[in-house]
Amino acid sequence: MAARPDTLHDLVEKAGHILVFTGAGVSAESGIATFRDALTGLWANNDPQQLATPEGFIADPARVWGWYQWRRQQLLSREPNAAHRAIAALAQRVPKVTVVTQNVDDLHERAGSDAVIHLHGSLLTTRCFDCEKPAQVPVDEVPLDGAAITPPSCGHCGGMLRPGVVWFGEALPEDAWQRAVAAAQSADLVLVVGTSGLVYPAAQIPQLAWEGGATVVHVNTEPVPVAAEREHSLVGPAGEVLAELLG
Numbered sequence: 380m381a382a383r384p385d386t387l388h389d390l391v392e393k394a395g396h397i398l399v400f401t402g403a404g405v406s407a408e409s410g411i412a413t414f415r416d417a418l419t420g421l422w423a424n425n426d427p428q429q430l431a432t433p434e435g436f437i438a439d440p441a442r443v444w445g446w447y448q449w450r451r452q453q454l455l456s457r458e459p460n461a462a463h464r465a466i467a468a469l470a471q472r473v474p475k476v477t478v479v480t481q482n483v484d485d486l487h488e489r490a491g492s493d494a495v496i497h498l499h500g501s502l503l504t505t506r507c508f509d510c511e512k513p514a515q516v517p518v519d520e521v522p523l524d525g526a527a528i529t530p531p532s533c534g535h536c537g538g539m540l541r542p543g544v545v546w547f548g549e550a551l552p553e554d555a556w557q558r559a560v561a562a563a564q565s566a567d568l569v570l571v572v573g574t575s576g577l578v579y580p581a582a583q584i585p586q587l588a589w590e591g592g593a594t595v596v597h598v599n600t601e602p603v604p605v606a607a608e609r610e611h612s613l614v615g616p617a618g619e620v621l622a623e624l625l626g
């Protein structure tokens with residue numbers, strides 16, 4: 380449904396609790412690849428089944444570990460963009476803002492958002508594939524290109540270390556999921572920023588909020604089909620659209 384921008388501005392100004400639900404598109408303007416872009420996405424030249432499943436890790440741990448170490452290294456050189464900053468600044472004006480992200484980067488936190496809920500884990504954490512104890516692994520300073528690197532061994536049980544992210548077929552962290560559901564149930568406005576909405580159960584969050592009476596505003600470079608009342612699509616890069624909407 381189309382809405383006049385001043386109507387949406389009013390919704391932001393009057394909201395008591397805004398839920399910001401983000402995906403890879405919010406970090407695209409920081410130079411971090413999205414997943415499903417046909418040309419530049421992380422899956423364009425990679426099979427998700429081989430890189431983002433426990434089975435893929437077992438089949439070729441060095442390939443998967445090397446890919447994630449390359450992404451960790453890349454993240455360290457990236458900075459939050461205007462979208463992350465606009466979202467962080469929102470907390471100064473609205474009684475309550477909850478940021479729920481599917482992203483495994485830390486750009487919301489570096490922009491100043493507090494208590495960000497990460498549904499798909501973090502690139503910056505590592506744990507044992509077998510005993511699940513956390514471990515600290517520095518990022519190599521030597522430039523990595525995604526080449527295979529044997530994962531380090533767990534100091535407790537000798538198992539292989541793995542990235543602290545959620546792969547396909549794995550459960551989301553229960554506490555993060557419960558907090559995201561609770562936020563969806565109490566928000567009166569949801570900004571859905573830069574996600575294809577294809578991956579479940581995360582994609583249920585905006586729907587749950589809508590069912591609870593919230594207005595849902597999609598911000599995406601592609602138009603998002605909106606069938607319902609209280610649902611709007613704003614088209615454009617997240618940095619620009621959010622600066623306009625929230626500025």
Ligand code: BJW
Nearest residue numbers: 402403404413414415481547548573574575578579600617
């Ligand atoms: C811009 C922009 C700009 C670009 N500005 N916009 C129900 C039905 C069918 C299947 C399932 C189902 N329920 C579960 C499943 C299975 C599966 C699933 O959803 N599969 C689908 C592919 C069909 N889900 C799971 O397996 C989940 N686990 C689970 O269900 O467990 C059950 C269980 C319970 C109990 C015990 C055991 C199991 C886990 C899902 C984990 C997802 N993990 C990944 C990888 C994380 C690690 C890593 O980074 O490598 O998470 S996959 C990947 O997709 C990543 C993302 O967080 C996620 C979502 O992607 P996102 O963020 O939407 O990115 P894109 O690229 O898709 O979209 C970017 C968007 O931005 C686009 O729309 C652009 O247009 C836009 N954009 N530039 C604004 N500048």
